[in-house]
Structure formats: structure tokens, C-alpha cells
Amino acid sequence: MVTLFLVLSLLTVLSALCVVFTRNLIYSVLSLIVCFFAIAGHYVLLKASFLAVIQVIVYAGAIMVLFLFMLMLMNLNKKAEASKPFSLKVVAVGVCLLVLVALVSIVFLSAPRVCFAPLAPVSGSVSALGPLLFNEYAIPFELTSILFLSAVAGVVMIGSYGKKAKKQ
Amino acid sequence: MILLGVILFPFLSAIVSFFLHSEKGSKAWALLSVFIEGFLVFFSAYLYSQAGYLSVEIPWIQTLGIHLHFGVRGFELWMMILSAVVPAMAVVSSSSKRANPGSYYGLLLGMQGALMGLFACANLFLFYIFWELSILPSFFLLMGWGGLRKEKTAVTYVVYSLAGSFALLAGLLYVFMSGGQVSVYGQMGVFILFFIAVAIKIPLWPFHSWQPDTYEQTDHATTMMVAGVLSKMGLLGILKVMLLFAPLGAVFSSDKVIGLAIVSILYGSSLALVQGHFKRVIAYSSLAHMGLMAASLFSGTSEGIQGSIFQMGSHALNVVGLIWIGHIIYERTGTLKLAELGGIRSRSPFLSAVFLVVILGSIGFPLTNGFVGETLMLFGLYSVHPLFAILAGLSLVLGAWYMMRLFQAVMLGKGNSNLPEFNLTWSERIGLGVIMVSIVGMGIFPQPFLDFVTPSSFKESDSSCTQ
Amino acid sequence: MYSIIILTVLGIIGMLGDMLPLKRLFLPVTLLGFALAWLGYFFEFPMHTSLFSFDLISMCFGGVMLVITGISVITVYGYGSFKHGSEPPYTVLALMIFATAGGLLMVAWSHLMMLFLAIEILSIPLYVLVGSQGDRKASQEASLKYFLLGAVASCIFLFGMALYYAGTGSFLLGAVHPHSLVGSAGVLLMIAGVCFKAGVVPFHSWVPDVYEGAPTVITGWMAALVKVAAFGALTKMVGSLSYSVWGLEVMGMAVLTMTLGNVLAVQQGSLKRLLAYSGIAHAGYMLLVFLPVTETSITTVFFYGASYALGTLGVFTVIHILEQSGLSATVDALRGLFKRNKTVTLLWCLSVLSLAGIPPLPGFFAKLLVLMHVVKAHHSGLLWVTFLNFLVGVYYYFRLILYPFTGGLSEESVVLSVWQKVGVVILLILTWGAVLFPEFLLSVF
Amino acid sequence: MTYLETIPSEWYLILSAIVFCIGLCGVLIRRNAMSVLMCIEMMLNAVMLLLVAFSGYYRDFSAQIAVFFIMIVAAAEVAVGLVIFSMMFKKTSSIDLDDWGHLKG
Structure with a gap:
């Protein structure tokens, strides 16, 4: 189980990074779809099967198809997106890292209060x-x-x- | 209830006036309105002499505990008479054609209403509201009917005035929050805040720089209001609010305030000597006179305070007379620059006679109103510190000097050869005659006026001034 | 709930407006519907469920929002040029009504999910309305900028909500444990999300662009409605939270907001941008009211919101009238207004003076209440900062008062359409009403 | 059950914080409006993951309902956003955010 979690998390993070840092918009959309599938996998792991299905249908199915459709319509895949100045990028990444560090430190500082004893099984099925x-x-x-x-x-x-x- | 009428009537007639368009109609309406207002004020003076105290109280904003509370004592009634007389003079003296006469007179009447409210109000909240309300009409009057540099002047005027009223608001808030019982240190702070407000209004020396330009740029009727009544708001603020809520502050810093006032006396007098514009001379002489009044208010002696209150009235009368004469000259010759004037005495002996009497009144010549006030004030200052009185007394000498210089420049000399005829209209003759007679009358029989303003009438200033 | 239902029905009628048979009845029906929507509160008052609480706050703030939209609907109805036609822009009206429903929900939630939904119901019509003047590039850009930043703000709000849930296991406010860092972080992020809507620094960068880009009638309505809704939501939020969680941050934001807004407003030449920055400054003053929350806070924020809405609507109505007379919305366009139309000048002066806080206009009472609150909170430094800000505000507002009385670019008199006249008269009556009877608004809480 | 015992809740918190921050980073550094919108969707997904995870820990379905609503709202938002983009694209043949720098905050 832990292995599965780790694999899915790795996939999520890598594809997320891929979305942000690829120049080509088509690749960006495709890796976003991968990311959404990975998150759907997490939902399955968490026994939220209904949401996992919705995630695949609505996000990976509808919304991302809409995105791809728009990309084709606007013919944006041809020219690679011009990038912002390097200094701006560094600042942006720095800001985000700072936010991340803040969030993670908050999580660890209040760790004993967040980690709860596991309860009875939940099942996010449609009937529930x-x-x-x-x-x-x-x-x-x-x-x-x-x-x-x-x-x-x-x-x-x-x-x-x-x-x-x-x-x- | 008569008080409510006195305060509301100018506002209502101002609203009517806004809808009038013809020059004659709006002036007739304004005349009617100021005379009715004058009647109301004198009637309430009569009622006051019967009852001893007039007051009215109506709930307004109950959540904040704010009432429409007005109450009048002697010196406040004195100021109300002043603000009934000066606008009447201002309206009577207006004769020139101007754009939007209805709005013009409406603003004048609105200013009169604000001043009535300010002088009659009996709580801090109303005091602040009317204080601020009096700024707006003068600003609009300056903006709409001022001289060539009106915009810059109006901004300066408004920034100064609002800075003052913000200081006032800060002080009032502090007083309000401490429930009327201000600590010693608090009183020092409140005193400084109030002082900034009144010093801008009066004006006193470091806060005066809005004044000469404003006098020069405004229409003559507005100048009459600003010089005659609006400047007295500051002095009234001292009596009505400052001494009541920051008495310890006044005790500790009266020397410094008197020092500042004396600086502004000397500063104003000496600058008045070198001005080349009629209205600027009046502005700087006003600075000097108002400084003397402020100084003697802070002397804390009953003579000083009585003299100061008396002098408020006589200064208003003198300055209105001067501005009126200036306006008559400006209408005939089209200029008020001293270098371009001269020789008017030969054209209009009556005007020059009135001018002389007004000048004598304003330099404190015996048997004029100025003499009574200034003597009392100097006496009051002398009993605090002789040096103050000596320095302030210099103002009399300097005042005689610059006023005579003004008289000489305007009336004597050969002047401009192509001066037009000075045919005064009947309203001008009557108005100037009334001013002349009252200047002399107040000088010869000051006692009825001094009775009006006995120090006891405000010494026992009741706690109704608090919330 | 009745009010939301009525508004939805009205919105649907508006969507179908082009096809309806009795088009003349549209405006009376809409206004009647607004009145009924407000009366609807009385039938279910007070209603508390796990999702909603239709209480006094939601009734009062909701009433103000209905008045705002009612006045704007009148002026928009008379303004048919959104789509180059003379027909009233029914879709625009429908979107305005839907957004108002969102606004009403923003002050009637008790479940965080509902707050999120309400914010979105308010925002999505706004994104579209800001861009509804499709022939102006500025309008489209503003729409895009507002949309992207608004979506990010929603994400931040949602992340805050998720963190709050992670920390407390509940979507109801008031449950945050004082030591739950995760929950507290969530609260801060949620406040940030709502502050974005209110235009508080550092979430203000959309405000000037959107104010400038949006069609002027929409700008005035939006400025008033969103501010009232956002501060209503904030009132409900911070009222049920412990002060220590957000006190310092909100104080910093308030000081930054009013100072930056005022300082930048001084330099603006475009009227709409100037009012945008001054709107930011007003948001800062309103934030001061939550430091800390006392029994007078709700009254203050309500009265401030109402008076700000009144002033803003008046100011933007005048700007719209100016634009229709063929001038661009710069400060110079005001020149000579006094000669062109006195009633409009009167509305302009009253509204600007009210925003500046000159007595006895309602804005003065609002500022006085804020000052009294700060004095009571015993922050003397804060008091001085607020004071200086009021002074700066008065400075640039008086510049706006100055211009109508100076020589103008155009001498021809400004002519108003019938509906504009109605709108102007209603605004004047409301302003004078607020002067004479402020008690009516102050005594409700 | 055993699963929930073995995976601590902080892991989910940290995972979603990482994804959220990556999305935020994308919003800040991408110039294309479409990519910015995609990054926003990513941030939304981070939120949903967090909610679903803690729904499991608290055994509370309301968080899953919340996720459901977030998805609905996201769909509506995307629809409006894409229309705004296409409107811009018709006008300027570009949806590069830096090309429209006329309005400066």
C-alpha cells in the first residue's frame, strides 16, 4: 500500500512539474491528464470510488478535452510559448518554495494534532x-x-x- | 424653538435661492432672508434678556447618543448678532453682475446658517459638524467666483481648513472617548490639537499662509464673511471648547500661545507695511488684530477676555467697512493695487470720511470702538506680563503707520487723472453711514455691549457643552 | 431562501427577455421582485440550518445589496448600447440579478462550502459582465485578468478551507482549536480569499484594471455590491473566530491597504482608476473595524458599507453620464460640469464629499464610527495612520470637487435620459435620507 | 484500514501542498493564459485530494460532497474562462498574457 502511495505521489508530482515546465502546450495538457489520473488513483486508494470515477469522467474526460479542443482551434501548439525573464522565474520559484516550506513546517509543527487514529472503514460509494x-x-x-x-x-x-x- | 428657526432659516432660504436665476430676484430674496434672519436673531436676543438662557434639544441619532442641542449664552449671542449683521452687509454691498447669482447668494446664506449653528450649538458633535460645514460654502464661493488664481488659492485654503478640522476631530474624539474627564497629559495633547485647529482658523503666525491669498482672491462678500465672522470661529473655539476641556493645557502653555500670538501681531503689522494690494494690507492687519485678541483671551484675566470678545465685534465691523470701501473703489476703478490708486478724496469726500473713521476705529483711536477693546485687552495682558503688553502695544503704533500709509495711497495724492466719478448709491451711503455711526457709537457708549459679554456669562459655562 | 428563489426566477425571466411578450413590464416586475425578495427575509426570519443562517446580518446586508442592484438595474435598463442596439441588455440584467443572488448567499452562509459556492455565484457573472463591452480591448483584458486572478483566489480560499477541515474535521467556523496550526493557517488563507474580493492589499492588483476596463455602469454596481458582500462575509467569518488567529495579519493588511490605496490614488489621472484606488483605501478603513470584533463592529461595517455603496453609485453614475456626453473618463472631463448640468454636479459633489467623509454626509458618520472603534481598541499608532490617511483622502477628493467649477472642455449642457434622471433622483433622495435619518441604519443591530 | 494505519495523514497534507505550490509556481511563471488556467486546475486538484484524504481520516462524507461541488464549479469556471480566452484570441490572435500589458495593476 505504501509503495502504491509513493508511486502514485511520485507520478503526480512529476507530471505536475512537467505541466509547469514544458514549453509545448500539448505536452503540458497531456501531462496534466496524467496528473489527474494519478490523483484519481489516490482516490481509489482512499476508497472514494465515486469521486475517482467523476475525476476521470469530468476532469480527464470533459475538461481536458475542452482544453485540447481549444488548443487545436487556436492553433497554439505550433509556436512554443515565449518564456518570462529568467530573474522573474527565479523569484516565482523562490516564492513558491517559501510557501511550501511554510506549509510543510506548519504541518510538522502541529503533527500530533493532525495525525488521527484510523477509524472504521469508509467507502465513498454512490450509495453512501x-x-x-x-x-x-x-x-x-x-x-x-x-x-x-x-x-x-x-x-x-x-x-x-x-x-x-x-x-x- | 426660536434658536432652531435661527439656524434652519438660512439653510432653507439657501435652498430656495439655488433655484433662482435672475440677478435681481436672487438679490431681493437674499436681502429679505438676511433681514428676516436679523429680526429672528434680535428677537432671540430679546428673549435671552428676559430668560437668561436659551436652549433647545431634539434627539437625532440615538444610537450614538447625539442630540440636536443648542444653547446660547451672552458671548454666543454676541457672535450670532455678528453673523446676522455681516452677511446683511455682504448682501447689501453686492451690486456687480456675476454668473449664477442664485447659487452665489445661496452659498452665502448657507454659510450664515453654518455659522449660526456653530455659535449656538451646545455639544461637541454639532460643533464639529458646523465647523466643517462652514468650510464648504467658502470653498465653493472661492472656487466659483474668485479671482484669477482661485484654484490654487482654493486648494490651499481647503487643505489648511481641513487639516485644522481634522486636528479638531482628533481632539474631540479623544475628549469623547475619555468621557469629558481628560488626564493631565491628555489635556496637553488635546490642547495642542485644538490649538492647531483654532490657530489655522484665526489665523496665528505659523499657520496663516492661506490667509492673504484667500483675502485677495475671494469676492468681496466672501472676504467680508471670512474676515468678519469665519476668523472669529477660532476665538470662539478657544472659549467654547479649548478652555473647557483642556483647562490645564491652557494653564501650562498660555505663555507659549501668547508668545506665538505676539509674533503674529508683529509679523502681520510689519508685513502690512509693505503690501502693495489693498486687500493684502487688510489681510495682514487682520492677522495682527486677531493675534492680539487671541493673546488676550489666553491672558486669563476678565478684562482681557471681555476686551477680546468686545473687539471681535468691533474688528468685524471695521474690517467689513474696509472691505466694502475697497469693493466700491474696485468697482469704479477696476484695480486695488495701491500703486495705481490715489486722489480719491477729491472725487468722493464722503467715502474718504468714512474711510478715515474706519481706519481710526481699527487703529484704536479714542472714542472709537477699537479703543475700548484694545485698551481692555492690553490691560489684561499687562496684568499677566508687562513685556507682553509692551510688545503687543507696538501693534498700535505699527497699525497707525500702515493704516495711514493705506489712507495716503488710496485717498490722497494726485493719483490717476482719469478717475471716474464716485457716485455712491443710496444703499452704499446708508450702509457705510451705519458702519460709521456704530464705530463711533460703540466707542462712546461701550457699556451695553460690554454687558453683553461679561466674563461671568461664560465663566459658569455649564457642562451642557459635553455630550 | 425565498429571496434566492425570487432572484433566480427574475434572472431566468431576464435571460428570456428578448423573447418575452410584455417587455414593458420587465423593469416593474424586476423591481417588485427585489422588494419581494427583501420581504422574503421576514417570512423565514431567523432561519438557522447547518448550511444557512438567514439572520439579521444577512437581512441588512442583503437589503443594501438589493437596493444597489435595484438602482443599477434602472440605469442599465436605460442604457441599451452594450450590444449596439436600443433594446435593453436583458442578458446583462439577468447576470446582474444572478450575481446579486450570490451576494445574498455570501452573507447568509453557515457552512464553508456554501460560502465558496456563493463567492463563485457572485464571481462568474462578474467575470462576464466586466468583459461585456466587447468592442473595447480594455474591457476584455480586464475580464481576463479578473478571471485568472479570481480563480487563483478561489483556489487559495479552497486550500484554506481544506486545511481548516484537515485541522478541525468540520466545515463550520468556530471549531478551530487555538493550537491547531493547520486550522489557523486555513483560516488565514480563507480570509485572504475573501479579502481578494474586497480588494485588500496585497490582493488588490485586479481592482484598478477591472474598474477601468468594465463598462462604467457595471463598475459602479460591482464596486458597491462586491464590497458590501465581501465585508458581510468577513463579518460573519471573523465574528466566529478567535482574535489571536488573524488579528495581527488583518491589522497589517488594513494599514497597508489604506496607505497604498490613498498614496496611489493621488497620482491618478483617470477617474475610474482614482476611484479604484480610493475604493482600496476604503476597504482598508473597513478592515480596521475587525480589530478586534466588538458589539459595534457590525453596525460600523454595515453603515460604512452602505454609505460607501451610496457614494460609489452616485460617483459612477455621474461618470457614466459624462462618458455618454462624449468625454473619456479622465479627471479633466469634469471641468465645466457645473455649467453643463447643476443637478449632476450636485450629485457628484454630494457623493464625493460623502466618500471623503465631510459632515454631515453619511460618509462622515461612517468614518467617525471607524475612528471611534480604533480609539476604543487603544492602538494609538493605528489611530494616527488612519487620520493621516483620511487627510490624504480628503486632499484628492477635493481635487475632484474643484474641477467641475473650472473652465470646461465642452460647453454644451448634459442631457439625461429618463431612466438616468430617475436614478439620479433616487440617489439624491437616498443621500439626503441618510443625512437626516442615519438612525435608521445605525439602530438595526 | 490497514492502509490508513500505514499512511500518516501528514503525507497527504505534504503531497497536496507540493502539488498546490507547483500549480502556484506555474501561475506565476507561465505567460500563456491557457497554461495558467491549467495550473489553476492543478491547484484545485490539490485541494480536492486533501479533502478526500481527510474525509477518510474523519470518516465524514461531507468532504467528499464538497469535492463534488468543487468539480462542478471548476467545470463552470473553465467554460467561462475558455470563452473569455477565445474572445481575446479573436481580437488579438494571441492569448499571451504579457502581450496585453496595457492595463497595469
Whole structure:
């Protein structure tokens, strides 16, 4: 189990690094998909099977395909992205390392309070999540419809803008 | 309730005035309004003489415990009479055509309302609100109807005024937070903050640099208001707030304040000697006079305080007279530069006679109002420290010098040969006549006015000034 | 919950606006709906569940937000040129209504997940609305910048939420153990996420660009709504947390925010950027109220938010009117406004003076309340910093008051459309109402 | 069970902190708006991983529900973001953030 965790973590981190540091956008997207699959693997390890499936379907399936589609549409894969000045990069990496060190030190400083004794097995199956989602969390579930409505309205408005402008 | 009427009436008529457009109509409305306001003030003076104390209290913001609380004692009534008379003079003296007369008179009336509120208010919160409210109309008047350099002047004026009112706000907050019982060190701090506020308003020497430009650039009616009444706000602040909430601060630092005031007396007098513009001479002479009033307020003697309060009125009268005469000259000749003026005496003997009387009043010549006030003030200062009185007395000598110089430059000499005729209108004749008569009248019969402002009327200044 | 439902229905009506038969009824129905939405609070008041708490805070802040959107809807309705047409921009109105629903939720949560959802419901329409003036490049850039930075801020908020959950095992605030470092770090990250919305330094870099890029009617509405919503959410957040977790950081942020906002506002030549930086400074003043949270904090932040919203709406309405008369939104465009239209000048002066905090306008009471709070907190250094900031603010606001009275670029008088007149009159009435009866707003808590 | 016993919770904390920081780094150093959005998605995934892990430790499903909502929101956000990008792209044929430096914070 630990081995599996370590392998998946290594895969996650490496592919994440790959996303950030490759110039080619296509490679970047592909390694992001790898990263998402690795995280889905973690979910399986954590017995959150439903979320693992959703992760694969929504993220690796839908969102990343949307990304790839946009890349193709804009024809961005041809020219490699120009990079920011080196000094800026160093500063950015430094800042992020600092944040990381801060977070890790916080984790270790409060270690005895974070590490809990393991409890009875959990299983994030659909049968467990479903009632919760549609009983206790029914209202936020409905509220997400406002989110989607406004997203749809906005997308249509912006998307149709060019057409109307051309007509006139 | 009459007090509420006195305060609200100018604001209401100001709102009406904003909607008037014709020159004649708006002036007629403004005249009517200032006369009704004058009537209201004198009626409340009558009521005061019957009752001894006028007050009104209405709840406003109960969450913060803020009430609309007004109460009037002798010297406050004196200031209210002042701020009824000076705007009336200002409106009567306005004759020239200007853009947006309705807004102009509306702002003047609004300023009158703010001053009435400031003089009549009986708690710190209202004091601050009206203090700040009086800045806005003068700023807009300067901005809308000022001279060529009005923008820069207006910014200077407003930055100074607001710096002062922020200092005032800081002090008031401190007083408010300590529940009226300020510690000794706290009183020193509060005293310094209040002092900055009033010193900018009066103005006193290091804080005065907004004043000459403002006097020069504003329209004459605004100058009358600023010189005649707005500058007295500072002195009133000393009486009404500073001595009440930071008495120990006043005790410890009165010497330093008197020192500053004497510096500004000497500074103002000597600079008034070399100015080449009519209104700038008035500005620096005002600096000197106001310095003397501030110094004698801090002398702590009853003669000094009484003289100072008396002098507030007579200085207002004199300075209004001077500015009015300046305005008449400016209207006829189109300039107020001393080098371009001269020989007006031969054109208008009446004007030069009035001018002479006003000048005599402002240099403290016996039998004029200035004499009564200045004598009392110097007497008060002398009993604190003879040196102060001697230095302050220099102002009389210097004052005679620069005023005579002014008279000579404007009235005597051969001057400009193509001077127009000086035909004074009836309103000008009557107004200047009233000023002349009251200058002499206050000098010969000062007692009724001094009774108004007996020190006892504010010594027992009740605790209603707190929240 | 009724209010959210009503707003959703109104939003859907707006989305279908182009196809509806009785288009004339749209505005009255919308405004009536807003009134009903506010009345809806009374039917379920107070409602506390594990997800929501519709309490006094949410009712009052929600009421202010509904008023803000109501006024903006009137002016936007009269402004048909979003899409080069004379039709009212129904989609824009629908998005504004949806965002308001998000704003109402931001002050009605009790579960952190709900706060996150509310922030997103508020933000996503905003990203689109900022870019809704598609023919201006600045508008698109602002939209993009706002979107990317907003998404990062959401991530930071979420990471904070996850850390909080890791530290405490709960999504309800108030559970953080004083020694749980992970939970405390989570709280700080969440505060940072909300502070991004409020435009607090160091999360402010979007504010000037978005204010400048967005269509002016949207800018005024957004500036007012987002600030009120964000500070309402912050009030709910910090009210249930221990002061030691966030006190020092918030104090530092407040000082930085007001100082930087004021200092940068002094140098601006573009009106919208100037107001953006001054808005940052106002966020700093409002943060002071949480140092520490006392019983007067809620009143202060509520009154400050309401008066800021009123002033901001007035100022941006005037800028919009100026832009429609053919001038760009620079400080110089104000020149000669007094000669061109006196009513608009009056609204401008009152709003700017209120933002500057000159008595007896509502902004003054707001600043006074903040000062009283700082005095009570016994931070004398903080008091002086605040004071100096007020002074700097007064300086640049008076510059804005100065210009309408000086010689102008254009002499022709400014003509308002019917709906603009209605908006201006409502704003004037509200301002005077707040002067005469501040008690009405101050006594609710 | 045995699994949860063998893997301490800090490991997940640290893993997600690492992924989050890598994403943050990407946001700071990438110039292409699309890559920045991808990095943001990565940060979101770090958050979700953390939530799911601690959902296991606390045996509390609400965190998994939260993850579900985050995914929904992320999808909506991506849709809006991509439309904004395409609008920009139509206008300028580039989605390089540094090309649009006209608005300076």
C-alpha cells in the first residue's frame, strides 16, 4: 500500500512539474491528464470510488478535452510559448518554495494534532454519497444550477458578441 | 424653538435661492432672508434678556447618543448678532453682475446658517459638524467666483481648513472617548490639537499662509464673511471648547500661545507695511488684530477676555467697512493695487470720511470702538506680563503707520487723472453711514455691549457643552 | 431562501427577455421582485440550518445589496448600447440579478462550502459582465485578468478551507482549536480569499484594471455590491473566530491597504482608476473595524458599507453620464460640469464629499464610527495612520470637487435620459435620507 | 484500514501542498493564459485530494460532497474562462498574457 502511495505521489508530482515546465502546450495538457489520473488513483486508494470515477469522467474526460479542443482551434501548439525573464522565474520559484516550506513546517509543527487514529472503514460509494447529496446537501446542489445558468448566459453573451457586431 | 428657526432659516432660504436665476430676484430674496434672519436673531436676543438662557434639544441619532442641542449664552449671542449683521452687509454691498447669482447668494446664506449653528450649538458633535460645514460654502464661493488664481488659492485654503478640522476631530474624539474627564497629559495633547485647529482658523503666525491669498482672491462678500465672522470661529473655539476641556493645557502653555500670538501681531503689522494690494494690507492687519485678541483671551484675566470678545465685534465691523470701501473703489476703478490708486478724496469726500473713521476705529483711536477693546485687552495682558503688553502695544503704533500709509495711497495724492466719478448709491451711503455711526457709537457708549459679554456669562459655562 | 428563489426566477425571466411578450413590464416586475425578495427575509426570519443562517446580518446586508442592484438595474435598463442596439441588455440584467443572488448567499452562509459556492455565484457573472463591452480591448483584458486572478483566489480560499477541515474535521467556523496550526493557517488563507474580493492589499492588483476596463455602469454596481458582500462575509467569518488567529495579519493588511490605496490614488489621472484606488483605501478603513470584533463592529461595517455603496453609485453614475456626453473618463472631463448640468454636479459633489467623509454626509458618520472603534481598541499608532490617511483622502477628493467649477472642455449642457434622471433622483433622495435619518441604519443591530 | 494505519495523514497534507505550490509556481511563471488556467486546475486538484484524504481520516462524507461541488464549479469556471480566452484570441490572435500589458495593476 505504501509503495502504491509513493508511486502514485511520485507520478503526480512529476507530471505536475512537467505541466509547469514544458514549453509545448500539448505536452503540458497531456501531462496534466496524467496528473489527474494519478490523483484519481489516490482516490481509489482512499476508497472514494465515486469521486475517482467523476475525476476521470469530468476532469480527464470533459475538461481536458475542452482544453485540447481549444488548443487545436487556436492553433497554439505550433509556436512554443515565449518564456518570462529568467530573474522573474527565479523569484516565482523562490516564492513558491517559501510557501511550501511554510506549509510543510506548519504541518510538522502541529503533527500530533493532525495525525488521527484510523477509524472504521469508509467507502465513498454512490450509495453512501447519494442520500447525503440529495437530502442534506440538496439546496447547494440546486444552487449550482444558478451557477450554471449564469455561466451559460455569460458564455452565450460573449460568444454571440462577435456575430452581432459583424452584422451591423 | 426660536434658536432652531435661527439656524434652519438660512439653510432653507439657501435652498430656495439655488433655484433662482435672475440677478435681481436672487438679490431681493437674499436681502429679505438676511433681514428676516436679523429680526429672528434680535428677537432671540430679546428673549435671552428676559430668560437668561436659551436652549433647545431634539434627539437625532440615538444610537450614538447625539442630540440636536443648542444653547446660547451672552458671548454666543454676541457672535450670532455678528453673523446676522455681516452677511446683511455682504448682501447689501453686492451690486456687480456675476454668473449664477442664485447659487452665489445661496452659498452665502448657507454659510450664515453654518455659522449660526456653530455659535449656538451646545455639544461637541454639532460643533464639529458646523465647523466643517462652514468650510464648504467658502470653498465653493472661492472656487466659483474668485479671482484669477482661485484654484490654487482654493486648494490651499481647503487643505489648511481641513487639516485644522481634522486636528479638531482628533481632539474631540479623544475628549469623547475619555468621557469629558481628560488626564493631565491628555489635556496637553488635546490642547495642542485644538490649538492647531483654532490657530489655522484665526489665523496665528505659523499657520496663516492661506490667509492673504484667500483675502485677495475671494469676492468681496466672501472676504467680508471670512474676515468678519469665519476668523472669529477660532476665538470662539478657544472659549467654547479649548478652555473647557483642556483647562490645564491652557494653564501650562498660555505663555507659549501668547508668545506665538505676539509674533503674529508683529509679523502681520510689519508685513502690512509693505503690501502693495489693498486687500493684502487688510489681510495682514487682520492677522495682527486677531493675534492680539487671541493673546488676550489666553491672558486669563476678565478684562482681557471681555476686551477680546468686545473687539471681535468691533474688528468685524471695521474690517467689513474696509472691505466694502475697497469693493466700491474696485468697482469704479477696476484695480486695488495701491500703486495705481490715489486722489480719491477729491472725487468722493464722503467715502474718504468714512474711510478715515474706519481706519481710526481699527487703529484704536479714542472714542472709537477699537479703543475700548484694545485698551481692555492690553490691560489684561499687562496684568499677566508687562513685556507682553509692551510688545503687543507696538501693534498700535505699527497699525497707525500702515493704516495711514493705506489712507495716503488710496485717498490722497494726485493719483490717476482719469478717475471716474464716485457716485455712491443710496444703499452704499446708508450702509457705510451705519458702519460709521456704530464705530463711533460703540466707542462712546461701550457699556451695553460690554454687558453683553461679561466674563461671568461664560465663566459658569455649564457642562451642557459635553455630550 | 425565498429571496434566492425570487432572484433566480427574475434572472431566468431576464435571460428570456428578448423573447418575452410584455417587455414593458420587465423593469416593474424586476423591481417588485427585489422588494419581494427583501420581504422574503421576514417570512423565514431567523432561519438557522447547518448550511444557512438567514439572520439579521444577512437581512441588512442583503437589503443594501438589493437596493444597489435595484438602482443599477434602472440605469442599465436605460442604457441599451452594450450590444449596439436600443433594446435593453436583458442578458446583462439577468447576470446582474444572478450575481446579486450570490451576494445574498455570501452573507447568509453557515457552512464553508456554501460560502465558496456563493463567492463563485457572485464571481462568474462578474467575470462576464466586466468583459461585456466587447468592442473595447480594455474591457476584455480586464475580464481576463479578473478571471485568472479570481480563480487563483478561489483556489487559495479552497486550500484554506481544506486545511481548516484537515485541522478541525468540520466545515463550520468556530471549531478551530487555538493550537491547531493547520486550522489557523486555513483560516488565514480563507480570509485572504475573501479579502481578494474586497480588494485588500496585497490582493488588490485586479481592482484598478477591472474598474477601468468594465463598462462604467457595471463598475459602479460591482464596486458597491462586491464590497458590501465581501465585508458581510468577513463579518460573519471573523465574528466566529478567535482574535489571536488573524488579528495581527488583518491589522497589517488594513494599514497597508489604506496607505497604498490613498498614496496611489493621488497620482491618478483617470477617474475610474482614482476611484479604484480610493475604493482600496476604503476597504482598508473597513478592515480596521475587525480589530478586534466588538458589539459595534457590525453596525460600523454595515453603515460604512452602505454609505460607501451610496457614494460609489452616485460617483459612477455621474461618470457614466459624462462618458455618454462624449468625454473619456479622465479627471479633466469634469471641468465645466457645473455649467453643463447643476443637478449632476450636485450629485457628484454630494457623493464625493460623502466618500471623503465631510459632515454631515453619511460618509462622515461612517468614518467617525471607524475612528471611534480604533480609539476604543487603544492602538494609538493605528489611530494616527488612519487620520493621516483620511487627510490624504480628503486632499484628492477635493481635487475632484474643484474641477467641475473650472473652465470646461465642452460647453454644451448634459442631457439625461429618463431612466438616468430617475436614478439620479433616487440617489439624491437616498443621500439626503441618510443625512437626516442615519438612525435608521445605525439602530438595526 | 490497514492502509490508513500505514499512511500518516501528514503525507497527504505534504503531497497536496507540493502539488498546490507547483500549480502556484506555474501561475506565476507561465505567460500563456491557457497554461495558467491549467495550473489553476492543478491547484484545485490539490485541494480536492486533501479533502478526500481527510474525509477518510474523519470518516465524514461531507468532504467528499464538497469535492463534488468543487468539480462542478471548476467545470463552470473553465467554460467561462475558455470563452473569455477565445474572445481575446479573436481580437488579438494571441492569448499571451504579457502581450496585453496595457492595463497595469
